[in-house]
Amino acid sequence: MHDLVELESVARTLALRAGRLIVDERPADLGVAQTKSSATDVVTEMDRRSEELLLTELGWMRPDDGVLGEEGTDEPGSSGITWVVDPIDGTVNYLYGLPAYAVSVAACTGDIDDPERLVPVAGAVYNPVTHELFHGRRGGGAYLTTGTGAPVRLRCSTQTDLSQALLGTGFGYAADKRARQGALLAGLIADVRDVRRAGSAALDLCSVAAGRLDVYYESGLNPWDRAVGQLLVLEAGGVVRGLTDAPSIDLVVAGCAALVGQLAGRL
Ligand code: LIP
Numbered sequence: 001m002h003d004l005v006e007l008e009s010v011a012r013t014l015a016l017r018a019g020r021l022i023v024d025e026r027p028a029d030l031g032v033a034q035t036k037s038s039a040t041d042v043v044t045e046m047d048r049r050s051e052e053l054l055l056t057e058l059g060w061m062r063p064d065d066g067v068l069g070e071e072g073t074d075e076p077g078s079s080g081i082t083w084v085v086d087p088i089d090g091t092v093n094y095l096y097g098l099p100a101y102a103v104s105v106a107a108c109t110g111d112i113d114d115p116e117r118l119v120p121v122a123g124a125v126y127n128p129v130t131h132e133l134f135h136g137r138r139g140g141g142a143y144l145t146t147g148t149g150a151p152v153r154l155r156c157s158t159q160t161d162l163s164q165a166l167l168g169t170g171f172g173y174a175a176d177k178r179a180r181q182g183a184l185l186a187g188l189i190a191d192v193r194d195v196r197r198a199g200s201a202a203l204d205l206c207s208v209a210a211g212r213l214d215v216y217y218e219s220g221l222n223p224w225d226r227a228v229g230q231l232l233v234l235e236a237g238g239v240v241r242g243l244t245d246a247p248s249i250d251l252v253v254a255g256c257a258a259l260v261g262q263l264a265g266r267l
Pocket residue numbers: 070086088089090091092169170171172173199200201202218225
């Protein structure tokens with residue numbers, strides 16, 4: 001029904017364009033333009049400019065599609081496809097100059113008014129510092145294209161022993177929630193190989209798809225944080241679930257089935 005090859009191509013093109021924008025036009029005096037859910041949940045002018053670029057380009061390239069963006073875009077379409085975009089995932093890293101942030105562009109089916117249940121069918125995540133473009137489509141596999149190189153097929157880790165697993169996670173912007181999340185992690189850390197907290201859920205999920213993390217969990221992720229990454233994990237042979245079979249803002253657990261089952265039971 002939908003041309004997934006075309007949707008993946010659009011996602012790749014736009015993730016690259018927005019990625020170049022946020023690097024090439026980052027002002028020397030970049031600061032915080034606004035805070036959202038807390039004083040540490042920040043937005044920069046480049047988050048806004050990146051989302052504006054994505055919205056404008058999608059309007060030209062895919063005029064009948066809907067668009068849902070982290071920085072406020074919520075435009076229904078008529079085609080059955082909704083684009084779910086994170087103009088900068090890892091905004092705090094971007095603000096501080098840490099090279100772990102990305103533009104995430106997902107094409108989804110479902111109802112834009114029920115964003116938790118949107119289903120990603122194609123997408124791309126681009127880290128403009130490392131020039132790594134993670135991309136894929138449902139049934140077409142997950143790939144990493146670095147710079148002008150050839151696409152490399154991604155496969156999740158096959159690690160099944162939690163005690164040998166490299167675990168990724170993240171924390172919310174509310175201090176009380178972070179305290180609870182830290183306490184939960186304290187109870188896990190001795191039972192895994194080690195922990196990594198990169199600061200971008202989109203890149204964390206891509207790392208799971210690439211086998212760079214054995215397993216990942218996080219609570220509090222919005223659809224734009226996770227849409228592309230969860231598709232790529234599935235296409236790389238992994239599983240993604242939440243408190244139930246489906247990932248949600250309450251919980252995302254991603255990795256090979258054996259580890260996801262063990263970790264979900266601990267969460
Ligand atoms: C971020 C996520 C990250 C999470 C941060 C934040 P943002 O998204 O990608 O995994 O731990 O708290 O939600 O706010 O940079 O788009």
